[in-house]
Amino acid sequence: MAQRTATGTRARRTGATIEDVAAAAGVSNATVSRAIRGLPRVAQPTRTRILEIAKTLGYTPSASATGLATGRTRSIGVVTSSLRHPAYSAALEGAEKALHQREYSLILLHHPHLPTSPQPHTNLNMLRRRVDALLILGARTLGQNQIEQFIRDGIPCIVIRMHNEQDDGIQIQAAVTAICHLVQLGHADLVLFQDGATTGFQLRLKARGLEHCANALNAAGIRPREIRVETRSAAIRNSRKAFSRLWAETGPKPTAIVCASDEIALGVLLEAGHIGITIPKDLSIVGMDGQNLSEALGLTSVSHQPARRANAGIHRLLDALEGDHGITYAGESSPELVIRQSTAPRKQERA
Amino acid sequence: MAQRTATGTRARRTGATIEDVAAAAGVSNATVSRAIRGLPRVAQPTRTRILEIAKTLGYTPSASATGLATGRTRSIGVVTSSLRHPAYSAALEGAEKALHQREYSLILLHHPHLPTSPQPHTNLNMLRRRVDALLILGARTLGQNQIEQFIRDGIPCIVIRMHNEQDDGIQIQAAVTAICHLVQLGHADLVLFQDGATTGFQLRLKARGLEHCANALNAAGIRPREIRVETRSAAIRNSRKAFSRLWAETGPKPTAIVCASDEIALGVLLEAGHIGITIPKDLSIVGMDGQNLSEALGLTSVSHQPARRANAGIHRLLDALEGDHGITYAGESSPELVIRQSTAPRKQERA
């Protein structure tokens, strides 16, 4: 029997220990340990008996003890700069699923990055001896130095870039995907409703080494107009206004619009409904990274698949951890187009 | 010096231990332990020196070792049935904040409840010896038996009810709040856009012991009409249709609408815009539990404040844990009305 009377008052009611199981089964705790974890050197009948007794006693190994003995906590930290943004939630869900499946636990840390003041590594320290590895949601969530610090401490890190960040390596791909879809539908007069922060589309194409893409568009005579929507506050309202203004302009109306976010798309949708424009007959709209909203609205959109990417990230992390090799850098999965009801071929009536 | 060469191959690079600090400071590890944790029986100069050395060495206590020694993991499990729903995200955020502030870590578990098949306590077991307590998001997330099981094991649990559940104890309060607001604005012809699952409003009032409320409404000649919107799929679209149908009816139009969810409100808003109804001049709309969306839309709404409630729940849990007393059952904070731009006094033109 385990001598449950700790050294004083620190007795805390705790479940059965490995010793209880060992005693009940008439074997040593070493054998129980092997049996429970499915390790080889245990006779089949012994194993069966032990497992049964363990179940009867409701035995669950103590994470702390295992952790102390093995040096691994079997838990992974997930650091995110947002819990409200749907894309981050999706990523979190993807990570949770992978972790749960592989029987790791997920330690969540919300670490919003205030643009001002390079806040010190606040309670990131808390993670140091608590997790085996780190999944970081958002490229700007942790500083490069902090990440290197962790890695130096033997904690592997993977960063999942999110689309709403300055670093638009993903966003630009998504825009290209959306445009391709529209061009295939015959649209030529496109306008891009961009997030206020981003720089010119054509410029970004080139910066990303996608000149061929820019050239192709030019060759086809397609030169998307760009409109900046201030999204810091009241994205929806600003988007409505921008669309209203656009539509009031003289000259030919665009036949398709690509929106840099769900909010922007919603604003366009609302105003279009108000003006009496029928979607997608009169106008095609593509949203971006549509989570719940664009599905509910029937909005065609291109998704960055945060859930899938975070999921894959966790698997890479755990593979590295368990295989004792470095992290493998699988190619990021590219944005995926989900076609719903807001896009249609261009009207050919008076072509 | 800590003898870092473990019993064989299990050497895993790990940071400085308490012994390293003790050796460097020329004291025993017991003293270091006291110094670091701010316990009393340490001389001030010694403490200062130790702290400094600890910092230099980058010492962080091992959670496993502390856990094993104290019997408490200093981490709390948060079980949620949804990571996508904004209200759950908000609750998660609230919980995370409280936990972080009190230097606990949050172990996240996603446990969607499939209505079918009473799934066994899957990997809930994983939590058993990993957390000191449990915060459960959603009344239907865990079975009563599972919760009792945990409590029997010495793991305190608190359940945070969420508004989108059958148990509408909160939802009904919210509806009452919304109606009061509208009545004060002079509205008398209200309609409730309800979630498909819920039962009659008046009935629920009575079931909740709110007869006086029902009576007051009757006395004032206010008898809200109720419309069920199927929200299982395409809530927004269904809500649009329902509103469109309502408006096409002959007879007097309602002057205000209470919506049981954001999606429903959005549907109404979209269709109202389409028909050419001006909000709030022609029609007042109140949403529910508006997270990001209703703010962006300028929708007046009543919030269940999941973040605040989860936050408070965590604090109660930790107080109980640290004070070694039971959980105190503070009254749930009631729904809060947030007035934005979608409600206005009833037009008095032809009264």
Add this chain to the structure above:
DNA sequence: CTGAAAGCGCTAACAA
């Protein structure tokens, strides 16, 4: 195939 024993890093009496 099984057991004995030595830790993992920290805490908390108790003694000094």
Add this chain to the structure above:
DNA sequence: TTGTTAGCGCTTTCAG
């Protein structure tokens, strides 16, 4: 004020 010591519950050699 500080040190000594005995664990916390589990893993993992190394011997049987």
